[in-house]
Amino acid sequence: MKTKVAYLRGLMDGLKLADDDNTRVLKAIADCLEAMADEIETESARTDAIEAELDEINEDIDDLDEVLGFLLEEEEDEDDEENWTGEDWEDDFDFFTCPSCGKVVPLDEETIQEQPNPLCPECGEPLFGE
Numbered sequence: 049m050k051t052k053v054a055y056l057r058g059l060m061d062g063l064k065l066a067d068d069d070n071t072r073v074l075k076a077i078a079d080c081l082e083a084m085a086d087e088i089e090t091e092s093a094r095t096d097a098i099e100a101e102l103d104e105i106n107e108d109i110d111d112l113d114e115v116l117g118f119l120l121e122e123e124e125d126e127d128d129e130e131n132w133t134g135e136d137w138e139d140d141f142d143f144f145t146c147p148s149c150g151k152v153v154p155l156d157e158e159t160i161q162e163q164p165n166p167l168c169p170e171c172g173e174p175l176f177g178e
Contacts (some may be wrong), residue, residue, distance in 0.1 A: 049084075049089070049131060050082070050085045050086070050089065051084040052081045052085075053081045053085050056078055056081065057082075061072060081126050115123070140156055141145050141154035141155060142155055142156075142157075143155075144175050144177055146170065147172065147173070147175075148168065148171050148173035149168060149171040149173070151168060151169075152168040153166075153168055153169065153170075153175060155175075163177075
């Protein structure tokens with residue numbers, strides 16, 4: 049835009065216009081166009097800076113959204129644990145009484161298969177005798 053205004057001023061200077069009312073109007077129009085071109089250039093630079101800031105903000109929002117999603121998942125997991133019922137526990141575990149200390153110990157099928165004679169977490173003695 050500034051280049052076009054400079055070209056227009058050059059044309060006016062090259063024509064050697066007389067110093068009359070028409071020339072003054074043309075020069076006022078050229079001044080106005082130059083001021084507008086300056087303002088457009090300034091606003092364009094501001095717009096570019098705002099767009100760069102918005103890009104950074106959007107990246108930050110994406111990062112925060114990811115963290116929030118993770119936290120909400122964690123909270124849902126905690127809620128699931130808080131809403132846990134004994135029925136859930138009983139479905140997954142068998143209960144054994146330690147012959148040494150009398151503590152009731154829950155064991156799942158996988159633990160029983162991996163450890164043929166697991167130890168009591170209370171006293172450390174074998175749950176199924178020696």
